[in-house]
């Protein structure tokens with residue numbers, strides 16, 4: 001393998017636990033923005049929040065859990081793909097409401 | 098040629114080319130019938146012509162694959178083919194079966210007989226006894242090739258080739274099963290048809306292309322193998338569940354509409370990867386191979402397959418598009434360019450590459466061969482366009498506006514005229530090709546063992 | 553053939569094939585964590601699920617009312633809990649790699665087991681969801697919403713099952729490389745759920 005995995009190649013335990021904590025907090029954000037316990041519809045504002053929170057979570061998983069922070073260009077490509085998909089989905093939702 | 102038994106390929110390629118000639122002539126006559134409908138209607142009706150056209154295509158493509166395997170496996174495995182005798186026996190069975198098929202079709206022998214008469218299912222019309230013969234021949238082939246590989250050097254190319262060839266045989270077994278229930282019949286029918294051309298044949302294609310790139314560009318084997326693995330993964334990932342694009346309207350549950358649409362849309366990826374692969378390899382080449390015609394066919398194969406299978410396939414693969422286009426001329430537009438681009442070109446590439454060595458000559462009639470590439474490819478592309486236009490107009494008039502089938506046919510007859518014209522040119526191209534690989538240019542220096550200067 | 557001097561050096565038959573399976577000489581792909589083939593798979597999976605989500609949003613256009621009414625039958629809280637379960641499971645998987653990098657095989661195996669256990673919890677919650685839906689007659693063919701609901705979540709659940717098997721295998725054949733490859737798959741499953749949950753359960 002061209003890369004030589006040294007200890008610092010992987011995120012530290014601290015960094016991982018911090019990542020997890022932020023992911024949990026963001027999930028609570030998802031629950032709030034998504035109004036999980038209420039039968040209602042979401043306005044464009046909440047949809048946008050959902051979009052951003054989801055994108056941020058995907059970024060943390062990619063960069064920390066999947067360690068793509070070591071290859072920033074690849075992380076950017078993945079983030080772009082996911083943003084593209086979310087943009088299409090969110091716009092389609094906003095189209096019919 | 099390093100190994101004596103590579104010569105077996107010559108016999109396979111020769112029979113394949115004979116059937117290629119029959120196939121294009123059959124197609125030409127069928128195209129003529131489209132324009133002058135009553136031609137031969139008593140003697141050889143259209144449905145028989147069409148069967149001869151499609152079946153000879155499949156058989157010669159398979160014979161080409163077998164020939165390619167007999168040609169490249171000794172070099173890859175670094176040993177002679179296990180049993181040349183079995184290889185020729187296998188060919189003999191195929192020739193016998195083919196003759197049986199032609200005679201049965203032409204004279205409609207044993208009509209209705211479940212064992213001797215022709216089967217009613219498209220592409221699988223061969224009488225049952227011929228199907229069994231094909232299975233036996235396939236077993237002989239697999240034994241022969243597998244033993245050669247197992248006892249020799251194993252490479253990614255032979256591994257993938259074997260996987261593909263075993264897959265071809267295994268999926269063909271479904272042709273022996275013909276359930277009474279029409280839905281199940283169709284469902285299993287696609288196991289042969291779709292899982293062949295969009296599954297295991299793609300593996301054969303990728304490995305033969307990899308072999309050709311390895312030989313002609315001199316790029317490191319390691320690099321070629323990585324591409325091969327990536328292509329194979331993409332083919333299987335998309336192609337297997339991509340079968341769903343044939344399960345939209347045959348009575349299978351509705352969720353197939355989404356499975357089929359999503360996975361088959363991604364089937365363009367392996368074909369795109371093959372374009373990237375071949376062009377990257379040529380771009381990074383470490384030598385100039387003298388057989389530039391073979392290189393042209395290889396690159397052409399990747400590109401035309403990308404358009405025919407990838408782009409033209411995607412065109413009508415989403416279920417809400419296919420709802421309108423299903424069973425119109427859009428389908429043959431795609432079918433023709435896909436088969437020609439992917440598998441005809443692939444065979445012509447390996448034949449162009451191997452022939453000079455099999456015949457012990459330097460690459461010859463290069464120019465003529467390359468002319469045949471442009472003639473055939475150009476005419477096939479033109480045919481695809483005419484059929485695509487025919488299909489679009491037909492879809493609109495018949496499916497959207499609801500006009501009567503025969504009325505619509507009258508309105509698109511101009512496209513059939515143009516298709517016939519392009520067919521004539523394809524036949525000319527095919528004969529140019531066959532001439533260029535078999536008949537040496539007069540006055541050419543003929544070397545005994547292919548002493549073409551490397552680099 | 554004469555054109556072959558370049559690859560004349562014969563490889564020993566025994567090692568050919570084995571060396572192929574490890575990362576290396578993949579060009580730029582070699583720099584990715586885990587095995588390049590896994591990344592080809594991940595991108596393909598993102599495309600498949602992305603396509604399904606777009607199909608979902610697109611089909612909804614035809615009948616937003618049906619989608620809203622059907623979606624209200626989903627257990628959004630269960631989906632949220634499952635998100636947390638998978639994200640925690642992802643932490644365990646990442647910690648397994650971390651332990652393995654310090655050559656602590658036992659600890660790595662323990663983290664992998666924890667990750668799989670949480671995967672099982674996820675599946676259990678999913679099963680409860682499915683059985684209530686099915687019990688209420690909301691089957692995959694009930695309407696276009698449920699067809700897509702079962703397709704996307706079912707396909708994802710199959711990946712969870714596959715992921716548990718993969719984690720078991722890499723825990724058995726433990727090495728830094730295998731564990732990195734196995735957990736890469738697991739995080740992909742995690743990632744897909746994080747995208748799936750808002751699109752299928754929440755947006756309305």
Ligand code: HEM
Nearest residue numbers: 294342361364406410411413414423424428432435436439
């Ligand atoms: C080299 C590969 C391919 C070959 C040789 C090929 C050939 C064919 C042929 C001969 C048919 C007509 C089958 C029949 O008799 O009904 C067909 C149908 C079809 N193909 Fe392909 N194909 C290839 C790849 C693809 C790909 C990659 C796609 C999708 C992206 C695709 C999409 C379709 C669809 C949707 C139909 C059904 C058309 C209809 O009847 O509505 N094909 N193909």
Ligand SMILES: [Fe+2]
Nearest residue numbers: 291295340342
């Ligand atoms: Fe297909």
